[in-house]
Amino acid sequence: MDDSKIRQSYMPVGQTPNFLKYLREFPTAQYFRRRAPRHVPGFSFAYGDTGAGDDIGIAHNWASLDGVKIVPRYGVTNVLPPVEVELFGTCYAAPIGIAPMGGPSLVWPGADLIMAKAAQAARIPYTLSVVGGAVIEEVAAVAPDVFWLQIYRFARDDHRIGFDLVKRATAAGVKVLTLTVDTPVRTIRSRETYAGLGGEFNPNARMIAEMLMRPRWLAALLRNGYPRFASLQQYSGKTRTNDIIRFARSEMGGAFLWDEIARYRDAWKGPMTLKGILHPQDAEKALALGIDGIWVSNHGGRQIEALAPTIDVLPAITKVVGNKATILFDSGVRSGQDVMRALALGAQAAFAGKSFLWAIGALGEDGPAQLIDLYMNDLRASLGQIGAQSPAEARLATVVHRTRIDF
Numbered sequence: 001m002d003d004s005k006i007r008q009s010y011m012p013v014g015q016t017p018n019f020l021k022y023l024r025e026f027p028t029a030q031y032f033r034r035r036a037p038r039h040v041p042g043f044s045f046a047y048g049d050t051g052a053g054d055d056i057g058i059a060h061n062w063a064s065l066d067g068v069k070i071v072p073r074y075g076v077t078n079v080l081p082p083v084e085v086e087l088f089g090t091c092y093a094a095p096i097g098i099a100p101m102g103g104p105s106l107v108w109p110g111a112d113l114i115m116a117k118a119a120q121a122a123r124i125p126y127t128l129s130v131v132g133g134a135v136i137e138e139v140a141a142v143a144p145d146v147f148w149l150q151i152y153r154f155a156r157d158d159h160r161i162g163f164d165l166v167k168r169a170t171a172a173g174v175k176v177l178t179l180t181v182d183t184p185v186r187t188i189r190s191r192e193t194y195a196g197l198g199g200e201f202n203p204n205a206r207m208i209a210e211m212l213m214r215p216r217w218l219a220a221l222l223r224n225g226y227p228r229f230a231s232l233q234q235y236s237g238k239t240r241t242n243d244i245i246r247f248a249r250s251e252m253g254g255a256f257l258w259d260e261i262a263r264y265r266d267a268w269k270g271p272m273t274l275k276g277i278l279h280p281q282d283a284e285k286a287l288a289l290g291i292d293g294i295w296v297s298n299h300g301g302r303q304i305e306a307l308a309p310t311i312d313v314l315p316a317i318t319k320v321v322g323n324k325a326t327i328l329f330d331s332g333v334r335s336g337q338d339v340m341r342a343l344a345l346g347a348q349a350a351f352a353g354k355s356f357l358w359a360i361g362a363l364g365e366d367g368p369a370q371l372i373d374l375y376m377n378d379l380r381a382s383l384g385q386i387g388a389q390s391p392a393e394a395r396l397a398t399v400v401h402r403t404r405i406d407f
Contacts, residue, residue: 014373015122022363022370029334029355029371036361040107040217041210043195043203048107048357050191050302057301061332064309064403068341071398073387080380081389087125087326087349088176088271088292092146094376095391096339097125098368099300099330099351100150100178100275103227105133106197108217108360110224115356116143118368122376127178127351128231130165131248135230140172148176150275152183152252159260161235161251166267168231176292177268182276182299184255189302199249200242201226216364262289273328278313280320280407287324294321295328300353311341312405318346336378340386343394345401 014020026032037045051058085095098119104111112134119126120143127148128139139147149169154161169177196207203211211218226241229248233239236247255276256264265272273293274286283294296314298307310331321327329347333339334355342350352375359367379391388394 014370014377016366016369016373018366019370019373022366023374026359026362026370026374029352029358029374032355032358032362032367032371036358038362039214039364040361041207041214043192043197043207043210044107044217045361046191046195047103047197048101048361049354050189051305052187052189052301052303053305054190055301056305057298057303057307058332059301060305060309061298061301061311062334064311065332065334065338065341067401067403068311068345069400070340070344070386071400072385073397076387077384077389079384081383081393083376083379083383083391085349085391090145090175091123092125092349093123094379095343095347095349096336096372096375096379097148097328097349097351098127098356099297099353100127100129100132100148100180101353101357102129102131103133103229104357104360105224105227106201107357108364109133109220109227111357111360112230113138113142114360114365115368116147118372119143119146121369122372124372125176125349125351127176130231131229131252133224133227133230135233136165136168136172136174138230140174144173145175147172147174148178149174150178150180152180153254153256153260154251155254155260156251159263161232162264163267164235165231166264170269174270176271176273177264178273178275178293178295179256179261179264180275180299181255181261181282182278182297182303186253187303200245202242220364258285258289261286261291265289265291271326273326275328275330277317278308278310280313280316283317283320283325287321291325293326293328295330296347297330300331308405309403311345312401312403314342314345314347315401315404316407321346336375336380337382339375339379340382340388340394343391344397344399346395348391 275295329342330351359371
């Protein structure tokens with residue numbers, strides 16, 4: 001390859017027209033995090049940024065990821081490698097996805113559809129949470145090629161709502177259905193509770209003042225309305241936000257039990273993943289039920305602080321799963337290097353959540369697309385630096401991982 005082509009291969013590229021301009025301001029996801037509080041109310045930022053307790057679980061996720069060191073091999077390549085990947089029979093532009101998040105529209109009104117559109121344009125998976133702020137059918141219209149759906153447990157009336165959500169997902173052309181299994185009980189997130197978000201959305205004087213001081217956020221609120229569990233509205237028969245929230249809290253609860261998972265596996269004919277797996281024996285149970293994807297996650301540190309960092313259990317789960325299912329990863333992803341670390345330890349793709357909320361808080365509607373481009377560039381550079389010529393080749397790297405858990 002001639003020198004001009006080599007130089008071009010090192011240049012960061014983005015699908016968004018302002019990518020290079022924004023890159024100067026936001027070279028990593030942490031820059032989005034620093035800027036976001038200037039543009040969103042304090043309670044909104046606290047909701048999207050917080051974890052359980054004193055955020056120790058988040059800190060542990062980050063520290064364990066930072067502790068994974070890769071030993072590179074040189075003399076292999078001088079170009080940025082391609083990062084396309086196939087997941088569950090669909091080709092995506094990169095092994096990077098947007099994780100399901102409850103209530104991202106509280107961080108930025110309309111966030112769900114903004115992220116879905118960005119994912120569709122970039123061809124990466126977008127996972128709508130059933131407690132998100134957009135309706136299933138709305139997301140299907142704007143992100144038909146990359147749409148995944150996550151649901152929680154609705155056990156009342158023999159899972160009437162849950163199985164109807166499965167029917168809606170089928171009709172909407174959802175690519176992958178995900179059941180979240182890591183919420184057996186409710187826990188307290190102290191920062192969001194302190195900020196005034198412990199239950200219903202009833203802004204006090206301080207919260208109203210915060211909204212009035214953030215004109216871009218307020219304009220988005222006027223365009224898109226108050227945050228709500230949009231996909232659940234038709235079951236509640238209500239239109240007011242707090243009525244829908246009360247309905248959701250009364251109907252939704254607990255983690256799926258194994259016999260319930262088996263019923264959903266029978267009802268859903270497409271690829272299914274279980275999100276929240278942290279123990280190899282749970283991965284084995286999932287495989288026995290015909291689950292297609294093991295999603296290794298500790299809920300982003302938002303359940304309790306004492307849970308093991310996700311990256312530390314990934315190698316043991318990889319060993320058990322082998323090539324019998326697709327392994328997905330989240331909790332703590334902030335960069336393409338973190339994605340590379342997850343790939344090196346056995347995941348086929350890594351998903352980010354909080355960082356997309358930082359990006360949309362900092363840049364508004366341009367944020368998610370900019371962050372996707374940033375992740376993809378960083379992943380290419382990271383893989384090229386260690387001598388991996390594809391995402392799959394990251395597994396061939398020598399890894400130093402002192403905090404891994406051997407069961």
